[in-house]
Amino acid sequence: LRVLEELHYHCHPGDKSRYIADIRQALIQTGLIDEHAVQRELRLKAAFKETRFYKTGIVFANDRKKRSYDHVRSFDQLGVKRKNVSHAVFSGSGMEEGVFSDKQLLKVTIAADAKDIKVVDIEAHVVRAALARNDFFSFSNLKNYIPAISSLESFIADPGYMAGLSITFRGSEHDLRSLNNRTKFAGLVTLLAELEKQMTELHTEYEGTEQFVPQPIRVVFTDKKIKVRIPKEESRDDGRRAYLEDKSWYVFDTQYGTSEEEALVDLIGRYVSDLEKEFREVYLVRNEQQLKIYNFSDGRGFEPDYLLFLVDKKGEHRTYQLFIEPKGQHLREHDLWKDQFLEEMHVRFKDKIFTGEAKTGYRVIGVPFYNSEDENQFVEKMLAAIA
Secondary structure, eight states, rough: OOHHHHHHTTTTTTTHHHHOOOOHHHHHHHTTTTEEEEEEEEOOOOHHHTHHHHHEEEOOOOOEEOOOOOOOOOSSTTTTOOOOOOOOEOOOOOEEETTOOOEEEEEEEEEEEEEEGGGGGGGGHHHHHHHHOOOOGGGGHHHOOOTOOOOOOHHHTTTTGGGOOOOEEEHHHHHHHOOOHHHHHHHEEEEEEEEHHHHHHHHSEEOOOOOOOOHHHHSSSSSSEEEEEEOOOHHHHHHHHHHHHTTBBBSSOOSOOOHHHHHHHHHHHHHHHTTTTTTEEEEEEEOSSSSSEEETOOOOEESSSSEEEEEEEETTTTEEEEEEEEEEHHHTTHHHHHHHHHHHHHHTTTTOOEEEEETTTEEEEEOOBBOOOGGHHHHHHHHHHHH
């Protein structure tokens, strides 16, 4: 309330314009506002609005839901990798003089022998002490990840959980013959740190559904006002509009976007004639935050830049819907999860036919990232997906 009162005071009619201008300038300096951005209207072509595809066609997208862990009965079902952790047992240390220094160097020798110890074979009080040291493994917190466990004792004794794990101790043959509880405790601490890391990374609040439901094309894709950077040359913008004006396969009246996005549009334009040999209609739709899909594994939202619709494949009354995302090389690593999601969609739905209006089947396909540097590879994967 105090902050709101202060904002109200500074927005007094006499100071409003200066105050707002100061805020805007500060946002520009921090990069939160692009001072070169202008508003443009992206309009669907009138001819496209008259097509049967636009009037009665559908587009498929999934949703997200709360993830349930009620089914989890083991680390395997949670996705935890059951690889042994390695814990070093120091066999001794000595001091070594530096040749060109008066400082002493610590020299530690670790032998190469190894011995696997199952957690179930470690004294129960040592295991409980290691668990008690880490708040993550309190019973109340574990219930968030594994609702089915009945007690901390069952978590320790169940082969699906702690009792099914082992620790690889590495050290001298002498030390490995007589591992003391202190060393076992330290090994358990190492194991639990790895478990915590994996369980935290794997745990998500949401998941994307595998059920893709139809929505009317005419409802999802409409004319829209968008923010774009002012072109360096207005003539370039006009040229782009003129190039796409008579292209019936591109449904909007112009194209705003990055160089990678423009390269993709050019690529589709070069392949339209080949696609039309197999399909009755071809439409490339720019998705300006109008349609969102959700990653299967964690429910993260994703708005693919383009959808390619291939209507009525010859010999089959079937429509193909392809999600396509152009991505520059410098952004691929950051958005790798999107690429993996598109690939997973392709694998999961490879043989799945979605149903729409009567007598029409739909294929929903995720295509790996498009990048102009490996354009031929993209084309091969796209054509293979619709073969």
